[in-house]
Amino acid sequence: MKDRYSRQTLFKPIGEEGQRKIGQKHVLIVGCGALGSPNAENLVRAGIGKLTIIDRDYVEVSNLQRQQLFTEKDAIDQMPKAIAAKKRLTAINSSVQIKAHVMDATSQSLTPLLEDVDLVIDATDNFDIRFLMNDLLQKVAIPWIFGSCVGSTGMSYTILPKETPCLQCLLDTIPVSGATCDSVGIISPAVQMVVAHQSTEVLKLLVEDEDALRTRLVTFDLWNNHYQTVNVERAKKRECPTCGVEPIYTYLTYEAQTKMEILCGRNTVQIRPNREVYLEELADRLQKIGPVKRNGFLLSMEYQSCRIVFFHDGRALIHGTNSIEKAKSVYYQLVG
Template structure:
């Protein structure tokens, strides 16, 4: 081990050492969500020398992200780059030894099961419990550990879920305190994000180097502004009759909303429609009569007087400026027929 090696300081930490560093370089982590939590998790794991990261996110970079999402820049906002594409570029510039796979798509019951082959760990960086319940069922079905994390305002929480050993999310949510508000409603400060990430990535490193005996068995929950920090024992929450992790598990989330074509994005004043795929250059020309059009290789957006509409390459559309599915559909069909 040479002092100028990239991972020298990390290998000096005895619980990791040279053997643990070699193990990290062989591991594959799936990060679901590439916003505040996901981008910071991805950066830490990339700097730590993970072998491969797979990133999935459905959104693009906006100016309001820059306050807490450290990988992104004003240039990414101007280009309206999808978050995973901007993250992939930034991460490649940090550590070219790491393989970064990026997917601009919605994480749902159709797409996520296709991404878990050869994955050693799943990191939750989502902003809604529908997706978390889906992660939970996929992880239980395929026996993949995953690390739950959430933050809002100055508070955060995290729990490490090991199939067959710990309570799953469905067990946990029945007995533990969870946040009712969202960061879109009450805001969030960057230190709360980084505290959750610190807990998540530390647990991830333990799993990836084979130090499961050091995993935290409690739910951690904190409020930085009010100087509160709790470790809650939830070991008795595991239920034998749980539909996700019990003896007769049926994994209900794997079919939940599987056929849903529209949804209101949490706190965003935005409706997502999953429709047909368009050839983006032809679509951009078609949209010019409705307002100012911007295009990149991943999406086309049009700004009207009242709404911003974003068409993604995978067939999804964001209608910004409404929480009405009926109104969103009307706008969508006016533009594309």
Template sequence: MGSSWARTITGRSRWPTGTVSSWCILWEEAEDEVISAGEDRYSRQERFYGIGIEGQRKLARAKVLIIGAGALGSACAETMVRSGVGKVTLVDRDYVEWSNLQRQNLYSEQDAAERMPKAVAAARRLRSVNSSVKVEGIVADITAEEIGLYTGDVDLILDAADNFEVRMIVNDIAARDGIPWIYGACTGSYGISMTIVPGQSACLHCLLDGLPAGGDTCDTAGIIGPAVQMTAAYQTAEALKWLSGNSGALRGTLVSFDLWANRHSSVDTARLKRADCPSCGDKRTYPYLSPGSHSRTTVLCGRDTVQIRPPSPARLDLEEWERRLSAYGRAERNPYMLSLTLEKHRLAVFPDGRVLVHGTGDPAEARSLYHRYFG
């Protein structure tokens, strides 16, 4: 029987200084109604043989979690929202900087000037693109202890993280809870992607020996926008296949490319699935979900920046900390973070107690600064 959905949206928005909008989306079954808010919004997508009207209805009921709201995350999120996916949640720990604007298509110069958290700026922009999609932006770091807060009811996870520690956490919870996810990464003119369906395909842990080790990042090797868009295209095409009910069309390979060197390769991953894999094998331990399996101090993606997480969850009063820290340097605050500019360093302080120490890649020096001001 044909079905579609009707929506009721309630909420308040006090951008940029108030609380994040509260939205209620209600899906209802009804025959022969138009899915889209505007009758023509999805008409071209519905005409595509792989999706059609029924596939569009499935997209409208789908829920997607995107890990990271940088270059890949913003590109993937925009495609999901414009395609009419029912709910899109973005989780990101960082804020918009001027160097992001060359390739991160959701952000503006004003976002960079205000040091707006990416999750907040992205959600605000995406709501203006498609008001019929529920968009949630969460300013947080992905940890083994907390990732379950975001994955409970999602149909798919899109990876746009900037480090393998987070990806392995995603890999383990996806394997444990049976959530399909799509790995993606890019730097320079190079990109790589793979769709992982628990119980069917090899997982990321299975492939660790065959994946690039730590090395170039977009901060050390640079990056061109087309590499981002190509990687996001591979990821979101696979996402649309899965969410519209076309799992048989999934690629089934790890694909990589170098746009500058004109190289493209594809590897069948089915034969790489390991029976002894601790994440998806016969005796699973999900090692990256174990407490203490991840570091409290993280050097961020070649950025001369170190992130420090408090030993236990915190809730800081940014207004109070602005008063305290203003004695040591220039303190500036927006509703989502506090920035302290010192002679040689800058600290970005978040309400959850995380601190980004800019101006050093040395964890010991970063910890020293952290303890000097936060005890």
């Protein structure tokens, strides 16, 4: 196996010394779907020392179009993504220490896993978790690579605590559409483009070549031939509650978290988000998925054997399940 990484070590910015450093590092990937599975494969093939994967979901047939670690059998067996990924990754490189956790990412569940982590890859599918990660990783000073994609578009940015603008700073400057893969779809090359940017930045950090890091936000639309890098240095705010001079880490507080509860005897889960949901805008997006019913107070639709009702105050009722995990999955697929 001596020559396993020979082509990588021939690349001068990595070399033998860089390869040694890669083999000593620990990366945590939050989410093992479209972005998480190829990032994990890239790192395992590159010889990462230790990889931890967190994912709360299981493999479905609709994942196979873009989530490259999984097979039809994984979908038939409804294998948890983290477990299916670990099995495949171990077959690719048995020398990598891989930990797989089938769980939701919360401040309580993430904190114990960060003890010896060198950096984190964002491969999540919603901004509730991203904002939580943003606060937590700023607090413990661990760098992370933000990434998102939908349709033919994507973006990525490298966040270094105490140095760069954080996600909170960025999203006060960069608009986010709120579109989801379930409402507008996604093409695999858009995923691969984001992964290419994320994995490359990870390698730079692993070999400790911070001078080579990309300091700009990358955005692109492959279908419409747009590619842009944005200088966001001025986005950093002294008063930012996450990375400012007096951080308060709002998203780590109970009040800022999305609340979920099973309604007794109703086969229903209620979700109370930590942000406003605009029904008119939401209705326009959901109509691309299926029929939407509206009145002056709420909107509702049928989706994945559930009936979902959204209210003006932001609440949502997911009828047809007592599973908080399923309700969250349905909610984030629809709302983003």
